[in-house]
Amino acid sequence: MIKMSDILLEATFDDIKNLSYADVKKTFALRKKINQAILNFFPHEDHMVKVEYYGDYIDDEDELTVKELIEYVDKRIDDNVLLNDDISIDPATDKSPTLFIDVGENSFEITSLDDEEFFSENYADRKVKITSKLSMIKMSDILLEAKGFSLPSLPYAYNALEPHIDAETMEEHHKKHHKGYVTKLNDALKSKAAQNLTIEEVLANVKKYDDKVRNNAGGVFNHTLYFNLLSPNATTSPVGELKKELEKTFGSFAKFKEEFTESGTGRFGSGWVWLSLTREGLKIHSTPNQDNPLMSYSEVKGEPIIGMDVWEHAYYLKHRSQRAKYINDFFKVLDWNKAEENYQRILNKE
Numbered sequence: 139m140i141k142m143s144d145i146l147l148e149a150t151f152d153d154i155k156n157l158s159y160a161d162v163k164k165t166f167a168l169r170k171k172i173n174q175a176i177l178n179f180f181p182h183e184d185h186m187v188k189v190e191y192y193g194d195y196i197d198d199e200d201e202l203t204v205k206e207l208i209e210y211v212d213k214r215i216d217d218n219v220l221l222n223d224d225i226s227i228d229p230a231t232d233k234s235p236t237l238f239i240d241v242g243e244n245s246f247e248i249t250s251l252d253d254e255e256f257f258s259e260n261y262a263d264r265k266v267k268i269t270s271k272l273s274m275i276k277m278s279d280i281l282l283e284a285k286g287f288s289l290p291s292l293p294y295a296y297n298a299l300e301p302h303i304d305a306e307t308m309e310e311h312h313k314k315h316h317k318g319y320v321t322k323l324n325d326a327l328k329s330k331a332a333q334n335l336t337i338e339e340v341l342a343n344v345k346k347y348d349d350k351v352r353n354n355a356g357g358v359f360n361h362t363l364y365f366n367l368l369s370p371n372a373t374t375s376p377v378g379e380l381k382k383e384l385e386k387t388f389g390s391f392a393k394f395k396e397e398f399t400e401s402g403t404g405r406f407g408s409g410w411v412w413l414s415l416t417r418e419g420l421k422i423h424s425t426p427n428q429d430n431p432l433m434s435y436s437e438v439k440g441e442p443i444i445g446m447d448v449w450e451h452a453y454y455l456k457h458r459s460q461r462a463k464y465i466n467d468f469f470k471v472l473d474w475n476k477a478e479e480n481y482q483r484i485l486n487k488e
């Protein structure tokens with residue numbers, strides 16, 4: 139049996155939020171029903187049955203007592219949380235000594251090994267039929283997801299941005315750096331009461347936590363934004379409402395680009411350059427390390443529309459120490475459709 143406490147212990151972050159207490163309770167109620175159905179069908183605990191099991195990965199066959207069978211069924215579905223999938227428990231025919239149980243991807247065919255007479259005589263007493271629409275989420279999936287924030291996959295291949303940003307840089311950046319922030323953030327939040335928070339909520343209250351959360355929550359958010367802004371088929375000049383606002387604020391796209399580039403080359407050490415929507419309108423600004431405008435630490439506070447990583451790990455393999463060249467190449471893969479999407483999302487939020 140899965141214990142509620144085990145689920146709550148292991149499954150703590152975003153994905154588990156959808157698993158309500160009522161759902162989990164329903165799961166336990168269903169397990170109980172399955173056990174009762176078996177006992178109704180094979181009323182003697184020491185009655186011998188043959189069980190054939192067809193599972194997701196393994197098939198199995200065994201001869202067991204009914205008591206052992208109940209434990210066996212429980213064990214077989216032990217790594218599953220049942221929520222909204224098909225469950226059916228049904229005798230094969232009216233007088234069959236065979237019971238079929240289908241629980242999601244697990245199916246059991248249980249045949250009585252003795253007492254044929256009992257089956258024909260006591261059919262009315264042992265009749266069971268449970269059909270229910272519950273779904274099945276594998277415990278292992280939940281655990282995988284529920285270890286905390288997860289690394290989003292890139293919407294393009296590592297080599298897709300070449301020749302502007304090389305495959306090796308992209309792979310290192312995503313698989314090592316971005317992943318590293320995810321892992322360390324989960325680790326930093328493990329014992330905090332932050333399991334159900336979104337990354338934005340963590341960032342909004344970042345002063346509550348230590349620097350490990352500050353650096354890694356920033357790292358998770360910033361890289362997700364950055365990677366999603368890049369595209370091998372980028373629309374390389376501004377579009378939509380953002381284009382209008384950009385021209386109003388900076389005069390022209392060329393002027394914007396110039397100021398954005400200067401902010402990037404001028405950032406001492408590692409950090410980020412942002413185009414943010416602030417209370418005073420659009421602003422270009424930069425932050426050190428993995429800080430961002432959602433954090434109270436940031437001098438300029440607002441909602442980031444574009445974030446450009448100017449850490450050396452974002453460009454050093456290809457561009458070496460020439461950050462300006464990297465920024466130039468960044469603009470060749472920066473997709474302004476995505477920037478417009480971010481802008482619209484922010485406007486709609488306000």
Ligand SMILES: [Fe+2]
Pocket residue numbers: 311315361447449451452
């Ligand atoms: Fe980075």
